[in-house]
Amino acid sequence: MSDLFIFVNHLVKMSKAIKDKSTEERILNAAKQIFVVKGMAGARMQDIADQAGINKALLHYYFKNKEKLFETIFLEAAQKLFPRINEIFNSDQPLFEKIESFCDEYITMVMENPYLPLFVLNEINQDPEYFMKKVWSGNAKPHPEKFLKQIEIEVKKGKIKNISPLHLLMNLISMTIFPFVGKPMFQKNMSLDELQFRSVMEQRKKEIPRFIIDAIKK
Amino acid sequence: MSDLFIFVNHLVKMSKAIKDKSTEERILNAAKQIFVVKGMAGARMQDIADQAGINKALLHYYFKNKEKLFETIFLEAAQKLFPRINEIFNSDQPLFEKIESFCDEYITMVMENPYLPLFVLNEINQDPEYFMKKVWSGNAKPHPEKFLKQIEIEVKKGKIKNISPLHLLMNLISMTIFPFVGKPMFQKNMSLDELQFRSVMEQRKKEIPRFIIDAIKK
DNA sequence: CCAATAATTAACCATATGGTTAATTTAATA
DNA sequence: TATTAAATTAACCATATGGTTAATTATTGG
Numbered sequence: 001m002s003d004l005f006i007f008v009n010h011l012v013k014m015s016k017a018i019k020d021k022s023t024e025e026r027i028l029n030a031a032k033q034i035f036v037v038k039g040m041a042g043a044r045m046q047d048i049a050d051q052a053g054i055n056k057a058l059l060h061y062y063f064k065n066k067e068k069l070f071e072t073i074f075l076e077a078a079q080k081l082f083p084r085i086n087e088i089f090n091s092d093q094p095l096f097e098k099i100e101s102f103c104d105e106y107i108t109m110v111m112e113n114p115y116l117p118l119f120v121l122n123e124i125n126q127d128p129e130y131f132m133k134k135v136w137s138g139n140a141k142p143h144p145e146k147f148l149k150q151i152e153i154e155v156k157k158g159k160i161k162n163i164s165p166l167h168l169l170m171n172l173i174s175m176t177i178f179p180f181v182g183k184p185m186f187q188k189n190m191s192l193d194e195l196q197f198r199s200v201m202e203q204r205k206k207e208i209p210r211f212i213i214d215a216i217k218k
Numbered sequence: 219m220s221d222l223f224i225f226v227n228h229l230v231k232m233s234k235a236i237k238d239k240s241t242e243e244r245i246l247n248a249a250k251q252i253f254v255v256k257g258m259a260g261a262r263m264q265d266i267a268d269q270a271g272i273n274k275a276l277l278h279y280y281f282k283n284k285e286k287l288f289e290t291i292f293l294e295a296a297q298k299l300f301p302r303i304n305e306i307f308n309s310d311q312p313l314f315e316k317i318e319s320f321c322d323e324y325i326t327m328v329m330e331n332p333y334l335p336l337f338v339l340n341e342i343n344q345d346p347e348y349f350m351k352k353v354w355s356g357n358a359k360p361h362p363e364k365f366l367k368q369i370e371i372e373v374k375k376g377k378i379k380n381i382s383p384l385h386l387l388m389n390l391i392s393m394t395i396f397p398f399v400g401k402p403m404f405q406k407n408m409s410l411d412e413l414q415f416r417s418v419m420e421q422r423k424k425e426i427p428r429f430i431i432d433a434i435k436k
Numbered sequence: 437c438c439a440a441t442a443a444t445t446a447a448c449c450a451t452a453t454g455g456t457t458a459a460t461t462t463a464a465t466a
Numbered sequence: 467t468a469t470t471a472a473a474t475t476a477a478c479c480a481t482a483t484g485g486t487t488a489a490t491t492a493t494t495g496g
Contacts, residue, residue: 042259215433
């Protein structure tokens with residue numbers, strides 16, 4: 001058999017799988033949309049099915065039950081949210097650059113999924129044990145040790161002020177993530193429309209590092 | 219009738235009302251506990267009744283329906299969370315003192331109700347419209363204008379660095395509130411037990427103002 | 437083209453859940 | 467004490483919701 005035949009044959013064989021994936025994909029997209037705004041408790045399987053444009057039975061055909069479907073979505077969300085932090089925190093960049101990278105990359109990423117942080121944080125609060133087991137234990141577990149150590153060293157070397165690494169880390173993460181968590185609050189309170197909010201977050205990519213560096217440099 | 223008689227008579231008449239209040243109080247406490255962790259969607263009326271040690275029917279006797287009960291709890295929570303900000307932001311203190319007051323009072327208050335921020339933020343996200351109408355329009359609506367103006371003036375007077383008031387406000391609020399929203403995350407990640415977490419938050423009352431002032435002072 | 441397998445659906449089922457009713461107990465009042 | 471009103475409960479009810487079944491319609495592979 002020629003390579004071409006094998007390839008074409010493969011394509012034909014895949015047609016089902018393709019459709020599978022397309023349906024599964026649509027389910028996952030729908031589920032993500034619903035879960036991420038309504039949460040596990042508030043989400044309705046019917047709504048997810050509707051959103052995906054399929055029958056509810058088909059939903060259970062692809063995903064055994066709500067919990068399983070939720071787990072898939074939640075894990076994907078958590079994977080997206082946490083491992084990124086590791087990469088940056090454990091890189092070999094100097095401290096200031098690292099702070100800049102974190103803000104830039106993290107805000108960029110969350111801006112495309114603005115509901116993720118509140119969703120994940122909320123579900124963690126709902127059941128921290130489950131979270132620990134299912135998500136945290138894998139590669140999603142943040143390892144801020146290197147970053148903390150790095151701060152400690154810079155302090156000892158006298159390069160920056162004598163700040164507690166833990167508080168600095170908390171400040172960095174808080175300033176970066178919280179605006180998304182409190183988005184509607186900030187929007188209403190400061191009369192920012194969608195575009196203005198995006199613009200403000202875009203500014204914060206530079207604003208936060210500048211703020212932090214001003215606070216800790218000698 | 220003597221004043222004494224009227225008073226005593228009033229006491230007797232009140233005995234029912236007292237019991238009423240005690241039951242209602244127990245319901246409200248129970249509802250608060252359940253709603254604040256489970257959210258509107260996840261809370262069960264039966265659980266609230268159990269927690270209050272009463273029958274489910276009695277629950278509906280005191281509060282027409284879940285929505286009404288939730289509204290009561292949510293409003294109380296929001297009232298607790300927001301107006302406090304106003305008082306401080308609109309006071310006549312100088313900028314640095316104001317920042318110190320905010321961190322101190324806010325962290326103190328939230329430390330007694332650590333679930334409030336995530337609960338409120340979450341429900342706001344769930345239905346921003348409802349929130350606007352029911353909560354925001356009243357005296358709970360924050361008015362950060364004075365605070366923002368104050369920053370602007372300090373900048374113009376050359377007392378502090380040229381920072382955007384909006385970003386400074388966001389930074390302040392983020393660093394103060396977010397640690398509570400991400401509490402389980404921080405706790406797991408940094409291996410902080412309940413006591414240590416409290417201790418860290420206690421430190422932040424001073425740490426955040428110091429950090430901010432270091433960042434903006436010339 | 438035909439049997440077998442996978443995808444999809446309509447109609448159900450069981451249970452959880454918010455809410456109600458009617459009866460009972462407790463308290464207020466005259 | 468007798469009457470009335472309020473508080474409380476057990477037993478229901480209607481519906482929403484997660485999940486299943488059995489039948490139908492594509493797809494696949496020989």
